[in-house]
Amino acid sequence: MLFKVEMDVKVPLDYDVDHFADLKRKELERFQELQKVGTWRHIWRVVGLYSNISIFDVTSSSELHDVLISLPLYPFMEVRVTALCRHPSSIHDDDR
Numbered sequence: 733m734l735f736k737v738e739m740d741v742k743v744p745l746d747y748d749v750d751h752f753a754d755l756k757r758k759e760l761e762r763f764q765e766l767q768k769v770g771t772w773r774h775i776w777r778v779v780g781l782y783s784n785i786s787i788f789d790v791t792s793s794s795e796l797h798d799v800l801i802s803l804p805l806y807p808f809m810e811v812r813v814t815a816l817c818r819h820p821s822s823i824h825d826d827d828r
């Protein structure tokens with residue numbers, strides 16, 4: 733199952749810089765693991781914002797929920813999820 737996930741990262745201005753750098757390092761590790769196994773299939777930066785638009789490939793909405801709340805930066809994210817399905821005119825067989 734494919735989902736579009738929009739993530740806005742919002743960090744309080746007075747948040748400890750070193751602690752946030754540590755969370756970002758952990759987020760990068762988790763992100764790379766999820767990319768390697770194909771769960772986090774695509775990511776784009778939204779120009780000018782600390783936001784991304786991503787495509788996740790998971791077996792269920794529950795799996796997506798578990799993946800999202802496992803992200804180290806999750807407590808700082810506003811997340812919007814859109815379920816996707818194959819377009820009948822698509823020529824690609826991996827977009828479902």
Ligand SMILES: O=C(O)C[C@H]1C=CC(=O)O1
Nearest residue numbers: 741759760763782783784
């Ligand atoms: O940078 C972000 O948009 C937040 C998050 C997504 C991947 C990653 O490494 O951090």
